[in-house]
Amino acid sequence: MNINWYPGHMKKTKDLLKSQLKLVDIVIELLDARIPLSSKNPSIDEIIGNKPKLIVLNKIDLAHDGETRRWENYYKSQGFNAIPVNTMTGAGVREIMNEAQNITQEKMDNLKKKGIINRPIRLMIVGIPNVGKSSIINRLAGKKSAKTGDRPGVTKGKQWIRLRGNMELLDTPGILWPKFEDEEVALNLAFTGAIKDEIMDTETLAYRLVQRLYNKYETNFVERYNIDRNIEDPLEVMNAIAINRGCILSKKEIDYDRVSNLILDEFRAGKLGKITLESPINEGE
Structure with a gap:
């Protein structure tokens, strides 16, 4: 990154x-x-x-x-x-x-x-x-x-x-900017839109978001996108969402750019439900 x-x-x-x-x-x-x-x-x-x-x-x-x-x-x-x-x-x-x-x-x-x-x-x-x-x-x-x-x-x-x-x-608008000491911090900021998507391509960003969230918030994805609950691979989750939302190119290929932006936009807008990416227990509470 x-x-x-x-x-x-x-x-x-x-x-x-x-x-x-x-x-x-x-x-x-x-x-x-x-x-x-x-x-x-x-x-x-x-x-x-x-x-x-x-x-x-x-x-x-x-x-x-x-x-x-x-x-x-x-x-x-x-x-x-x-x-x-x-x-x-x-x-x-x-x-x-x-x-x-x-x-x-x-x-x-x-x-x-x-x-x-x-x-x-x-x-x-x-x-x-x-x-x-x-x-x-x-x-x-x-x-x-x-x-x-x-x-x-x-x-x-x-x-x-x-x-x-x-x-x-x-x-004092814009007085602070985060220092990215590790990739997890950078990803969390990118997921929530605190930094521009240009730091990494949106397809990779959306994939990493699905990878991070799907196990804990599986029901959110199932209910929002009407996909099979038994899907485990993040890429297959994205494929299922793309098919159900019509993010398809010619020759029935997946439009990963479109489905990636869809997932990121809906997560940021709260359409995937109320989701928190960090828990205090991870910090030795």
Whole structure:
């Protein structure tokens, strides 16, 4: 798998993030509930240091409910609150705001004692591409969102967005990019669309997805594509799906490009059901 990595770019990103951390009270680390480990930037804990942090598990509408609960318990055992969120319905958004207030309560009380009244709680959201940061921001801001302008010390172009509940968010789009330390991480990010399909051909990607999912989520495939439950080989599963969905070329050959895109698109859209690719038990919970 050919994945480029640019150390110079990462250093610049780290330096930018560290400089902006001084301006915020709390960092919200946004993870994909289907791949909480793979969607975590491996440098984020080092970068934010002792800054208060709140973990948000986004896209729970696409993730397996039982696995999401296990991830909540896992993070709780690690000393973090992890809030599951569905930006489609807004579920969990109020909990983000409540928890941010709880975590920063002592600091805000100290500011009041110094005569600083009604100073907004300042947040920063970090997360990899396609993890739903914009949707979270829109939910937090509500319909009356408004940029509050540059503040001293803020890199030019970075804006504060006014949120509900006397909060402000430092908007830093695209500030983080995942480091691919192993193939499994890269595959998980590719499966969920966090990185472009061009890192590997879609046929191979779809095959690897079927290979990964079919044993655990066989019923999902059977019900979605009306295929024989007794099929075991991933390629034969793809062939059966192609036949049932009409992904056929001339001379009755399988159109692997079309069926591969079909499988990937339907998995990413949740049409295969609620599926989680990583379990905390694999990390020695």
